Amino acid sequence: MTAALPENVPAFPPAKAFAGSGIALFFAGVFLFSCMDALAKDLVAQSPALQVVWLRYVIQAVLITAILAPRLAPRSARPMPLRTAHPWGHVIRAVFQVGATGFFFASLTHIGLAEATALADTNPVLITLGAALFLGERLTPARIIAVMVSMIGALIILRPGFGVFTPAALLPLGCAVCFAGNALMTRRLGRNEPAWTSLFYAAWFGTAMLTLALPFVWQPLPMDDLWRYILLGLIGTASQAAVIMAFSRSEAGLLAPFGYLGIVFASIWSTLIYNAPPDGPTIIGALVIICAGLYVWAGDRARKTV
Secondary structure, rough: OOOOOOOOOOOOOOOOOOOHHHHHHHHHHHHHHHHHHHHHHOOOOOOOHHHHHHHHHHHHHHHHHHHHHHHHHHOOOOOOOOOOHHHHHHHHHHHHHHHHHHHHHHHHHOOHHHHHHHHHHHHHHHHHHHHHHOOOOOOOHHHHHHHHHHHHHHHHHHOOOOOOOOOOHHHHHHHHHHHHHOOOHHHHOOOOOOOOHHHHHHHHHHHHHHHHHHHHHOOOOOHHHHHHHHHHHHHHHHHHHHHHHHHHHHHHHHHHHHHHHHHHHHHHHHHHHHHOOHHHHHHHHHHHHHHHHHHHHHHHHHHHOO
């Protein structure tokens, strides 16, 4: 059985669609994720990280359900419940997604936004290798070179020795592992099902898992900042939708190097929000990352035109 879509909500193109659109969507997703992380930095300073993550998924669950409601209503002209042929795949994917968000938000109470992002953005290496091992994607020399060069760019920005590698650094590294697992499951499920299915189940499975632990950490919400929690959920939903659509259109190994752009965006937000402008090494590292991403994209286009 396959998931049903509501009327007037288009299905997303299959993975064989032109890779450029997948890269553009992934770029948008990484940018939106950086916006969400910058906003979460302040929110986890006043509320428990688990509670902030829970609110992020509750808002996504409500939003996606509202979008799909016309065809889920019992008295709809064409009633058809949301179904999937891969329920356990969505459960595993949701666990990875919640883990990635939870680990990263928790890290923001211990280390800076740019440093946490740099550590979490080691995930492209895991995605590229995992795509070759578990999804049968090609591990081309261009992709290997791009990942290695991108990591060099990330290290230029991070500059080991700043004291980032403390026990708290395990949190964003845990985020990297979970994000890679989520990306691989998204790519696997995206071959057969529309993105709406993944968005729906990720939201509700995530909400259910986090609700079980919520009573142990709950604190009253500052009502003056309620709009920021809602904005966090909306941005999180949009970013997740963009990433899911990206992996439905393009190979994981092709998209992986562009994940390092999160470090660039995090540096920008650190400048605008915390008045900590990027220095020379940060700018150089950002340029290295961008060049590596453009290199693998150009190589993929050239191979398709041969």
